[in-house]
Amino acid sequence: MLLRSHTLQPELLLYKMNLYNPTHHAQGMLFPHEAIRDSQKELMELVAKSLQTHSHVVAHAPTGLGKTAAVLAPAIKTAMDEDLTVFFLTSRHTQHNIVLETARAIKEKHNVKFPCTSLIGKKHMCGQEGAPSIEFHDYCKHLRDHGECHFYENYMKGDVRIELLKQQLDGKPANEIVNEAANAGLCPYEISMSATQHARVIVADYYYLFSDTIRDAFLSKSKKELDKSIIIVDEAHNLPQRLRSVYSAQLSTKMLMYAMKEAKKFELSRPVATLSYVQDALMAVTSQEEKQVDRATFERELAMPLGEAATMLSAAAEVVREEQQRSSISGVARFLDAWQERDEGFTRISKQEEAGALLRLVCLDPGLMAKDVFDQCYASILMSGTLNPPDMFKDILGLKAKTASYPSPFPEENRKVLLVPLTTTKYSKRSQDMYASIADHCASIIHGIPGPTAVFFPSYAIRNSVLGYFSKLSARPVLIEQSGMSTNEKQGMIDQLAGSKDGVLFGVSAGSFGEGVDMPGVLKGVIIAGLPLTRPDLETEALINLYQQKFSKGWEYGYTLPAMSKVTQNAGRCIRSESDKGVIVLLEERFGWPTYKKSLPKDWKVEITTDYEPAIKEFFA
Ligand code: SF4
Structure with a gap:
């Protein structure tokens, strides 16, 4: 077994384990551990x-x-x-x-x-109890401008404890800074920001x-x-x-409705008229069918110059913020600003949705946005x-x-990757029979896995369709990921899964459990049931065109590789340390197609099989 990199061991032991080599010592590079x-x-x-x-x-x-x-x-x-x-x-x-x-x-x-400083988002570092997560900056600005935040007031007065606190909090994580600074009556964010100057x-x-x-x-x-x-x-x-x-930015009927209500409440007659022009322009560029919108078309449909509308609404938002902590008008003003400022690397798409009209300014090219930083650093x-x-x-x-x-530095024998080409979530082949078949294979695979297992689907809709059949086939307790779960809810689900010994998580590939949330040592198996391709909508089409133009790799960079990146992420949920042992099943016939197969990590040593039960049994024997 390999050593964890932070484990300190006598050199002799490291030598025996083939980890110690005097020439491996990175002289002068401040490497913090004995073994490398x-x-x-x-x-x-x-x-x-x-x-x-x-x-x-x-x-x-x-x-x-x-x-x-x-x-x-x-x-x-x-x-x-x-x-x-x-x-x-x-x-x-x-x-x-x-x-x-x-x-x-x-x-x-x-x-x-x-010195080291840890800084997270301002809203997560706020000392105020019950600070809102939406429009937080308006909220904070309002409190500061009106002298209503005592944490900020104390900080600005140059409280004598500031320097001492900064020293005490050096190298501490942001959550500790929040607690200690708030207990001292000082704004945690300002303390951390101030500490960055010497960090x-x-x-x-x-x-x-x-x-x-x-x-x-x-x-x-x-x-x-x-x-x-x-x-x-x-x-x-x-x-x-x-x-x-x-x-990216967006404008919706709902945003305009709230903004209009606010403008009327504050009796801002010209902003009310401006918002109704914006509403008319939004409706004029939107239809049932998703469509691309020209920058000039939206501006033409607006019954006043767009720059003037943006300036007027920004000013109206300021008036509102004088009286209350947040302004809905400011969201509309920000969209109009972005609409006129951004062009290269963006696309503009409108669609009539159930909740109303939606106009999106979509950033396609992150390279352009990151250029200044990478060029200058x-x-x-x-x-x-x-x-x-x-x-x-x-x-x-x-x-x-x-x-x-x-x-991967982990022992190869601790991971088995099976490609089972017996089902597919390909759009043209989706049917109740196919969902039943996916459920059937999931139940058989999970039956052979002696511990918690996660199944990731391309979408919630497919997940729900399969779930109906799976529940009748397997007695294993199923935990169902919901979109928009809070951090506590997610942690609760992980705890349940870890404590269950045979729980099954039904999630989606692009969800929190598939990509973000860490579940160290919890899972014995991961099934990726279907290829998590993005919907072939106008945004995807624009992305494909952009990458075709720039690199002659439109489909790869805009469509197939992002899906395979999610697959790698999902599979990675299973083995988080050298002692974890687990099986990863790619349940989808398209994973065997050359386009997708070539993108699977080489060190996975994928086995293609339709007879997966003996393989799983033998692996865990
Ligand atoms: S000044 Fe600091 S404590 Fe006050 S509202 Fe803003 S972030 Fe919160």
Whole structure:
């Protein structure tokens, strides 16, 4: 069995386990542990080289490789030598602890000192109880502007405890900062922001650097500069989609209804007229059929210049915020601003939905949005356990980067991957018979798995159709993922699954359990029942066209590889440490087609079989 990378062992023992080699000691790179794996050392050297040449790295580094230490060690060393800042950007709050622990281990092992700060979204760092998650910035601004936030007032008065608290909270995760600062009556967010000014390592969410509306203010407040920043993007497979969602905007009948109500309540007659022009323009560009909308067409349909409408509604939103904490008008104003500002790399799509008309400004090209950051930073390292293939991520993020791909460090014999080509969720073959057949195979597969199992489907609709049949075939308790579950609800479901010994989770490939939520050591099996392709709608078509134009890889980058990336994510839920043992079943005939099969990770050693029961039995025997 391999050692966990953070386990300290006598050198002799490490030598016997083929992990210790004096030449593997990365001299001067601040590596925090005694033992280092070959692939960990390779990654560390690649990062060190990219730092020397101010370049970028995109690395597929599977779970268990120890990538956080491998990347932080050379990055912190360079940052200390060259007076730079390391930004460790992650979309997961739980990852902050791992980064801060690694930084602490570096300090202890090498007897070095450097301040570290953890910063999550402002709404998650607010000291006010019951702060809203929607329109939070309006809420916070209103309280600050009206002197109604005592946390902020105390902070601005220059409370004597601020400096002491900043020192005490150095290297602490954001959730601890929130508790301790709030207990001291100080705004936790302002304390953390202020601590960034002296921090050598800042652990934060992507959008602090990748959202252009936040970046400049953040850099100026933290007194940092991009050209003096080493940027590490963790779970970087999420970055393209995060950028797309940050830069996309939408306008709906519902938004306009709330905005109109607000404008009438505040007797803002000209904004009322403006909102009704916007409503008319929205209706004019929308039909039952989804369709692409020209930028100029919407502007022509608006009975006043779009810039004027945006300015007037922004001003109206300010008036509203004088009186109340949030404004619905501001959402409409923001959409109009985005509509006129964004063009290259975007598409515009309208559709009449059940809830009303919807007009979307969709960001297609995350590379354009990330360009300023990557062009200006000192160097960057993008890493994830599912950056597969790394070249695709390099291309779509517009990077001139070195790419690297490492195999899983976990024992191969602990994982069995079966491809069972007996069913499909292909649109033309969907039927009740097919759903019954998928349920039948799921029940037989799960029967052979001695522990909790997750089944991931391409959509909730398919999941529900299969569930009806499955419940009649299997006595195993089924836990059903719902869209929009809270963090506590998700954790409750994981606890239930972990405690059940034979529970079955029915989820969707692109859902929280399929991609985001970690379930270490819980699952003995994962079934991916169907190919999780996105709907072939206008957005997908536009994406395919964009990547065809840019890289001659429209279908791959816009359609098939994103689906296969989800498959890799789903499969990764099963084996999270070297002691986990599990079976992954790809239940879909198309996984055997060359287009999809070639994108499965090479080290999976996929076995194609229709006789899966003996194979599973033998694996767990
Ligand atoms: S100033 Fe700080 S504590 Fe006050 S509302 Fe804003 S984030 Fe919350």
